Amino acid sequence: MKQKSIAVVGAAETTKMGRIPDLSVIGLHADAALNAMKDAGLKPSDIDGVATAGASPAELAHYLGITPTYADGTSVGGCSFMLHVRHAAAAINEGLCKTVLITHGESGRSRVGGGGRFGGGGSSLNGQFEMPYGPSGPPTMFTIPVLRYLKTYNLSVEDLAWVSVIQREWAAKNPRASFRDPITVDDVLNSPMIAWPFRMLMCCLVTDGGGALILTSADRAKDFPQKPVYVLGTGESVETQMVSQMEDFTSSKAFRVSGKKAFDEAGIKHGDVDHLMIYDAFAHLPLYGLEDLGFCKPGEAAAFIKERNTAIGGKLPLNTNGGGLSYMHSGMYGMYALQESVRQMRGIAPAQVPGAKISVCHGVGGMFAASGTIIFSNEKV
Amino acid sequence: MPQRMLPEPTPETRHFWEGCAAGELRLQRCAHCGGKSYFPPRPFCPGCGSRDVETYKASGKGVLWSYVINMRPRPDMGTEPYAIAVVQLAEGPRMMTNIVGCPQTPEALQLDMPLRVSFAKQSDTISLPLFEPA
Numbered sequence: 288m289k290q291k292s293i294a295v296v297g298a299a300e301t302t303k304m305g306r307i308p309d310l311s312v313i314g315l316h317a318d319a320a321l322n323a324m325k326d327a328g329l330k331p332s333d334i335d336g337v338a339t340a341g342a343s344p345a346e347l348a349h350y351l352g353i354t355p356t357y358a359d360g361t362s363v364g365g366c367s368f369m370l371h372v373r374h375a376a377a378a379i380n381e382g383l384c385k386t387v388l389i390t391h392g393e394s395g396r397s398r399v400g401g402g403g404r405f406g407g408g409g410s411s412l413n414g415q416f417e418m419p420y421g422p423s424g425p426p427t428m429f430t431i432p433v434l435r436y437l438k439t440y441n442l443s444v445e446d447l448a449w450v451s452v453i454q455r456e457w458a459a460k461n462p463r464a465s466f467r468d469p470i471t472v473d474d475v476l477n478s479p480m481i482a483w484p485f486r487m488l489m490c491c492l493v494t495d496g497g498g499a500l501i502l503t504s505a506d507r508a509k510d511f512p513q514k515p516v517y518v519l520g521t522g523e524s525v526e527t528q529m530v531s532q533m534e535d536f537t538s539s540k541a542f543r544v545s546g547k548k549a550f551d552e553a554g555i556k557h558g559d560v561d562h563l564m565i566y567d568a569f570a571h572l573p574l575y576g577l578e579d580l581g582f583c584k585p586g587e588a589a590a591f592i593k594e595r596n597t598a599i600g601g602k603l604p605l606n607t608n609g610g611g612l613s614y615m616h617s618g619m620y621g622m623y624a625l626q627e628s629v630r631q632m633r634g635i636a637p638a639q640v641p642g643a644k645i646s647v648c649h650g651v652g653g654m655f656a657a658s659g660t661i662i663f664s665n666e667k668v
Numbered sequence: 669m670p671q672r673m674l675p676e677p678t679p680e681t682r683h684f685w686e687g688c689a690a691g692e693l694r695l696q697r698c699a700h701c702g703g704k705s706y707f708p709p710r711p712f713c714p715g716c717g718s719r720d721v722e723t724y725k726a727s728g729k730g731v732l733w734s735y736v737i738n739m740r741p742r743p744d745m746g747t748e749p750y751a752i753a754v755v756q757l758a759e760g761p762r763m764m765t766n767i768v769g770c771p772q773t774p775e776a777l778q779l780d781m782p783l784r785v786s787f788a789k790q791s792d793t794i795s796l797p798l799f800e801p802a
Contacts, residue, residue, distance in 0.1 A: 324717065330716065330717050350710060352714030412708055420765055421742050421744075421750055422752055433736075435734035438779050481740065483737035483774055529764075532707075
């Protein structure tokens with residue numbers, strides 16, 4: 288990092304220290320955060336970057352009412368916070384954000400409000416205010432906002448089904464795709480009901496797999512054997528760990544913030560985009576993604592897909608590997624979306640988009656909890 | 669059937685769960701920045717960061733905002749499909765819940781239908797705030 292380029296402007300510990308049976312883990316994070324903000328003369332709305340370990344940055348940000356453009360959940364043990372400072376320096380110097388809040392809280396003695404089972408322990412916010420009502424995993428959580436989306440825009444379940452049908456057409460061109468046989472809207476609508484209104488063919492696969500990326504400086508990249516794929520713009524945000532607390536059930540705030548940041552950084556317009564990946568754990572994700580990234584107006588993504596704009600030969604090829612719905616999904620699919628963007632930029636994808644120069648790769652974390660957007664180019668700026 | 673997954677109150681949420689056990693839906697609002705209600709409970713306002721907040725008894729009224737019907741019930745929830753719903757409370761916040769007192773079908777569960785809170789006792793300390801057609 289550049290010398291003397293950032294400084295600590297607020298610092299505080301929790302109000303009490305030692306034995307604090309009246310605060311949970313997230314409460315300790317918040318108490319320290321409020322004290323540090325007071326020390327610095329800042330409000331939560333002045334903070335645009337969060338970093339923490341132990342708690343999720345999404346949990347922290349939403350709890351404090353912060354909408355960040357930078358979130359760091361690096362969690363490597365006791366020195367995590369030194370790493371957070373280092374990342375924050377890089378982030379601020381790079382313009383990802385201006386003011387980073389780094390927090391720590393642990394109820395090591397009193398053991399209030401930690402926990403580890405799916406959805407958090409019984410005393411976590413998810414454990415108290417979502418899990419008692421019977422969610423049994425992503426198919427019954429990620430899908431909850433969708434009936435409101437469909438009603439708001441006067442759409443039907445059939446509109447969702449088209450997402451699966453057209454992505455299967457892409458998968459058919461990919462020899463590594465798990466599912467390659469063509470499907471129809473009727474096939475989707477007759478597949479087993481998982482969680483109304485979601486049927487099996489609207490849900491992602493469950494598979495095994497992995498992936499990795501190696502990055503280096505653009506100056507060095509030209510000396511490597513592969514055609515360099517440059518990072519043109521980046522974005523990130525988090526909203527809430529609780530899907531029930533999304534601000535808008537028809538749109539993801541994390542998507543909007545992350546996407547705008549990436550487009551602003553890249554200095555491109557939507558018409559410049561040749562290829563698009565949107566993490567599709569379920570069939571509604573591409574609809575939210577197309578709208579929240581600004582490719583379509585609210586409520587118009589389903590028609591955009593049905594009219595074959597994202598299909599083979601369309602003007603905005605989307606999820607060209609077949610996506611999580613047909614290609615593969617091992618749990619953290621974002622790596623596979625990135626791999627497909629890189630293949631497209633190298634010009635070696637099984638369903639290659641001819642002449643593609645700019646690829647947008649948009650990911651989701653949790654149930655609309657988090658988002659990251661990377662814009663690639665294969666031309667040196 | 670295994671014991672239903674239940675909330676474990678923390679110091680910051682105990683007033684909410686004590687309210688449910690007493691048959692009251694308790695929300696919080698900021699006394700500093702305009703009285704906006706918020707949920708889930710926390711001892712400060714997520715809008716402005718003020719710790720000057722108050723807890724009050726909410727009306728218990730709302731409308732059905734969105735839901736799914738889980739066709740593969742979690743073992744602690746029985747064997748029949750059930751709706752996992754989000755209710756839009758009259759006071760502004762939304763919360764996850766189950767809808768009781770009506771069939772768990774798309775036909776019976778219409779978005780924006782009026783609902784009112786109904787407390788389902790689970791133990792000596794925990795009653796869950798569920799909602800039924802108003």
